[in-house]
Amino acid sequence: MSQVVGVSQAVQPRKRNLRPLYIAVGLVVIAILTYFASMMIRMNTLPPNLDYSTTRTSEQGLFRGTWVSQLEPLEINKIHTWTIHVETSDGQPLDAAQFTVDGGMPQHGHGLPTQPQVTQNLGNGDYRVEGMKFQMTGWWVVNFHIAADGKSDTLQFNLLLK
Numbered sequence: 001m002s003q004v005v006g007v008s009q010a011v012q013p014r015k016r017n018l019r020p021l022y023i024a025v026g027l028v029v030i031a032i033l034t035y036f037a038s039m040m041i042r043m044n045t046l047p048p049n050l051d052y053s054t055t056r057t058s059e060q061g062l063f064r065g066t067w068v069s070q071l072e073p074l075e076i077n078k079i080h081t082w083t084i085h086v087e088t089s090d091g092q093p094l095d096a097a098q099f100t101v102d103g104g105m106p107q108h109g110h111g112l113p114t115q116p117q118v119t120q121n122l123g124n125g126d127y128r129v130e131g132m133k134f135q136m137t138g139w140w141v142v143n144f145h146i147a148a149d150g151k152s153d154t155l156q157f158n159l160l161l162k
């Protein structure tokens, strides 16, 4: 057989060696699979030692705050109200604090689906927060950017929605 083919070999272009191409395609596929696998792991693996306390100290240590949800237990896809209590680091209630609320899911790169607002000062350092909502299960952060007595600091809470 090979002797017969031998004649045409001189005329036709040599058959290309496709092996490098297969190797290159294989490497690209492996790279893509690795990328998606690591993305899935990153999106689903919680950082260890997350503090889920409902009472936390603000980032610079100026304030302490505690949240309580009127929806208990927390559920996804329900707009609900929180009460947040804020005080100074030495336990004096903040009676004239200003708040901005934001948050999101750090692993997913998205924020809250709503824009919660502090709508009422209930006195004694308590404030009503309306418009809370979480639309997915998983790890959420909620940030209260607080200004009081000419100082500002951020309280961050971690939540695990199930």
Ligand SMILES: [Cu+2]
Pocket (backbone or CB within 6 Å): 105, 108, 110, 136, 138
């Ligand atoms: Cu998400």
